[in-house]
Amino acid sequence: MKNKYFLIPAVAFIISIFLYSCEKNAVQIIDVPVSGAQLKFFNFGVNAPVVNFFANETKVSAALSATGVESGTTGVAYGTVFPAINSYAVIAPGTYNFKGQRPSTATSDANLAISSLSTAVQDGKNYSLYLAGIYNSTSKTIESFIVEDALPPVDTSGGYVRFVHAISNANPLNLVLKNNVTGVETVVATNIAYKSASSFVKVPFGTYELYCRYPNSATNIISRNGTSAVSVLRANTYTFSIRGDITVTSATAANRPFIDNTPNR
Template sequence: MKRKYIISAVILLSTIIYSCKKNAVQEISVPVSGAQLKYFNFALNAPVVNFYAGSTKVTAASSTTGIESGTSGVAFSNVYPSTNAYAIIAPGTYDFMAQRPSTATADPNLVIATLNKQVAEGKNYSIYLSGLYNTTTKKTDVFVIDDVLPAIDTSGAYIRLVHASYNANPFDLVLKNTTSLVETTVATNVAYKSASNFAKVPQGVYDLILRYTGTPNNIVIRTAVSVIKSNTYSFSLRGDITLPYTGTAVNRPVIDNTPNR
């Protein structure tokens, strides 16, 4: 009887992965077959969108009626999936599109960004909406990062910096241990629409500090971030660099912390 339950579970998992309806979403955190993607809506003033790979919706909630919710989707500053999982799609070349929900009050079905990308079996990718959403052209920037994830390492964690702030110069990322106060530079000269390689760091609690390359001044800080061994993290800068990073302004510079694994 126990063996029958195991077989049934495997069949159900296979059905989830390979069913590919227009509104289907595959999100899973165990080894699977396919290309794995994360989606970031970091474009300033961008509306809620759903992400599509060709005609297939790959983010937001599945629909049982075939009719989208006008408010569902990925809003500004949000990530899908927000956990350490990825969304799964079949390998191939796609036009990845950020599109307004079909039932949205404003601009239904409007595509605000398109990116053509080939994705491969067993590979991981992050797609970022970035820049400043143009209310006249109703378009925004988009870029993709290949997530070359390191092997799981129980002796430390891996972190990287992704630069998604359109009006900021290249940055260095400095980690300051909140206990020892020791500062370690883990990424240098990271420009807009690019990412540093993953760097191994000891488990600990750190202040994340961004400094313009070759300068001593702290430009953006995020305090008391826990970094846990065996995990992998992307620290992504978003926002308008002309604003102070303190306060509550929606478009202020923020260092997002999203686990990759």
């Protein structure tokens, strides 16, 4: 499968054989593998406002702009991911201050960074950066963390899945996949704590219900089943992340505990 990558411009960013310059808010999409560090950005901070993600002072998530003027309504909203498709944004390797920042044209808190995380990213590696926890409306801050996406080799005999825990008020959890046809349950991640990720594990391709359970318990704490069951396709790789507030019991509230399915490749 051919991956798409979003190439992010910045001063003196030289990616592979590409030398380019363009306006700060532009995002280029290319269809060939490139060198650099590759990132996905998740706004999974409960009650967090729309943000754009920055590496130092360079925007790395944005809608394309014909005028160079940033939109105050577009960006990465709660529960969404950039890039949304099975691709990554690409930047030069190095140490960055990654920020979740309010749009410059937002009607409130314009340009305010609600999260900040200083970390190094390496050439040829993939990463996922999460806003997580519960937004503090007084300090106007949210937690963030980053995990490496150690993608397995493409394997046409099955698919690969992993589990990321992004609910700040939930204890460590297991992730269980239940095959919709056979009914067989497989524990694919064990005792994963907040701000942590499991390794990718291979599972047969098929349709699965997803359940989060506390270790040594058969009780489903978070479920994704019925019409929201997920398909695992051969040769594909998926991250199942949890977000929300574990104390919410409503089945429809936006901040309820939820299992997200994001294809990595």
